[in-house]
Amino acid sequence: MDHSEQAAAHASSFGAAAVAYAEHRPDYARTAVAWALETAPGPRVLDLGAGTGKLTGTLLASGADVVAVEPDPAMLAELRRGLPAVRALAGGAEAIPLADGSVDAVLAGNAMHWFDMSVAGPEIARVLAPGGVLAGLWNVMDEQVPWVEGLARVSGSAAIGPRDTLASWRAVTADMHLPRGGAPRFGSPEQSAFPHGQRRTADSLVATLATRAGVLVMPEEERQTALGRIRRYLAGRPETADGEFTLPMLTGVLRVRRL
Template structure:
C-alpha cells in the first residue's frame, strides 16, 4: 500500500466512529498486561486511540492513560465514552507530549497506519528510558474452519493482511527493519498471541466487517455486494445462522523496549 492509499484508508474511520465504537472488539486483558509487563511505570500513551477500545482496558488495569487520536469524529466519541481520560488531538508522526513523559506507548489496531520512519523517532522521544512500545491487533482465529472460510469469502478488503495470525506475524516482523525508525532506538521485538473472542450475531458481524478501512473506502455498489456475500455465507453456516455466537479471535502483541 503506497502513502496516498494508506492515508485514504487511515482517514476513513472518522465518518464511521459510532459504528466503530459499537461493533469493534476490545482487547484481551492478558494481552494488554503482557504488553505493559516490562514498562518502568504506569504512564501510558494510547496512540491512535480511535474511540477508546484499548483506552478502556488500560483504565481498567489501573494505568494513567493519555489518549491521542487524529480523527475528530473518533476523538469526539472517545471523549463522550471516557470523559475522565486525558485526550489530545494528534498523530504518531507528531505526538503532542513532552520528551520522556510516558512509560509505555500502546497502539490498538493502529500501528500499521503509522509512517514509522517518522513515528519511530517520535515515539522514542516521548518514552522514558526502558519504556515499552507495543502494537496490539485483534485477529480472526483461522484455525477454526468456518472462520478460515469466512476470511476467504469476505475478501482482503474486509479481512486484510493483518487479520489472521500467520499473516499478522509476517506483516509485523518487518516493523523492526532499519528503515522504519525503530531498529536504532529499540531492542529486539517480541510477538505473543492471547485467546480472545467477541459475542456476535450474523448481523452484528457484518456490521463489524463493514467498519474495516478496505470496506469503508469501497464504492457503494461494491460494498453492498461484498457485505451481501458475507451475509449469505453467515446465513448458511450452522455456527452463525441463528442467534448469538462467539467469533473465535486472538489478540496479537508486538513489543519492543526503548534503549
Template sequence: MTFTHALTDGERQRHSSSFGAAAGAYAEHRPDYAPEAVRWALAGAPGPRVLDLGAGTGKLTGTLLGPRSGLDVVAVEPDAAMLAELRRGLPSVRAFQGSAETIPLPDGSVDAVVSGNAMHWFDMAVAGPEIARVLAPGGVLAGLWNVFDDGTDWVAGLAEATGPAAIGPRDVPAAWRIETAELHLPRTGADSPFHAPEQAEFPHGHRRTAESLVATLGTKAGVLVMPEQERADLLARARGYLAGHPATAEGEFTLPLLTSVLRVRRRS
C-alpha cells in the same frame, strides 16, 4: 485488504483516514483487547504512565482502564470524529488530537506507548523517533492487533466468501506473524533507540450475531473505501454466508480472535 506495504502513499492515506465516517459504528462494533495481551505488552514498563497512540474510539483505552489497573492513561488520536467518540465513551480520560508523527506530549513523559490496530498506519520513519522522544528510558512500545482466528472453519469460510477487503492477509494469524515485526515497528539495532522486538499472541473473542458481525466487517478500512455498490455486495455475501452456516445462523456466537502483540523496549 491488501498488505499495508503494498498500498501507494495515496491509498494508504485514504485507508487510514476512512474511519471517521464510521466512528459511531466503530465504537459500537469493534472488539476490545484481551486483558492478558495488555498485561504482556506492558510488562517491565518502568512506571504506570501509558499513552494510547492512534486511540480511535477508545477500544484499547478502555481495556487499559480495566478494574484495578492502576494505570495513568492518556489518549492521542488524529481523527476528530473518532476522538469525539472516545471522549463521549470515556469522559474521564485525558484525550488529545494528534498523531504518531506529532505527539502532543513532553519528552520522556510516558512509561509505555501502546497502539491498538493502528500502528500499521504510522509513518514509522517519522513516528519512531517521535515515540522514542516521549518514552522514558526503559519504556515499552507495543502494538496490539485483533486478528481473526482462521483456524476455526467457519471463520476461514467467511474470509473466502468476503475476500481480502474484509478479512485480508494481515487479519489472520499466520500472515500477521510473518509480516508485522519488520513492517510496523521502528528500526531496531545497535544504533537505534529500541532493542530487538518480541512477539506474542493471546486468545480472545467477541460476542456477535450474524448482523452485528456484518457491521463489524463494515468498519474495516478496505470496505469503507469501496464504492457504495461494491461495499453493499460484499456485506451481502457476508450476511448470506453467516445465515447459511450452522455456527452463526441463529442468535449470538463468539467470533474467535487472537490479540497479537509486538513489543520493543526503549534503551535506557
C-alpha cells in the same frame, strides 16, 4: 491511485464511521495488555492512535495511568464521549503532543500500521522514559476454526486483510516497529498472541466487517455486494445462522523496549 494515496484514503476513512466503530469493533484481551506492559518501568501509558477508545478502556481497567492521542476529530469526539475521565488529545504518531520522557509505555491498538515510522519512531522514542515499552496490538481472527477460515475466504482482502489472521499477522508485523533509516532506537521485537473473543450475531459481525478500511473506501455498490456475500455465508453456517455466537479471536502483540 498509488500505494501512498491508497493508504492515506484508508487511514482517513474511519471518521465517517466513528459511531459504528465504537459500537462494533472489539476491545483487547486483558492478558495481551498485561503482557505488553509487563516490562514497562511505570504506570504511565500513551494510547497512540486511540480511535474511539477500544484499547483505552482496557488500559483503564488494568489500572494504567492513561493518556490518549488521536488525529481524527470524529474518532476523538467519540472517545471523549465514551470515556470522559480520560485525558484525550488531538495529535498523531508523527507529532505527539507530550513532553520528552513523559510516559513509560506507548501502546497502539490496530493502529501502528498507519504510522510513518521514519518520523513516528523517533517521536515515540522521545516521549518514552528510559527502558520504556512500545507495543502494537492487533485483534486477529482465529482461522484455525473452520468456519472462520471460510469467512476469511468469502470476505476477501478488503474485509479481512493481511493483519486479520494469525499467520499473516506474524509475518506482516514482525519488523513494523523499526524506523526506516537512522539509528535504531528500539531493541529486538517479541511477538505473542492471547485468546480473545467477541459476542456477535450475523448482523453485528457484518456491521463489524463494514468498519474495515478496505470496505469503507469501496464504491457503494461494490460494498453492498461484498457485505451481501458475507451475510449469505453466515446464514448458511450452523455456527452463525441463529442468535448470538462467539467470534474466535486472538489479540496479537508486538512488543519492543526503548534502548
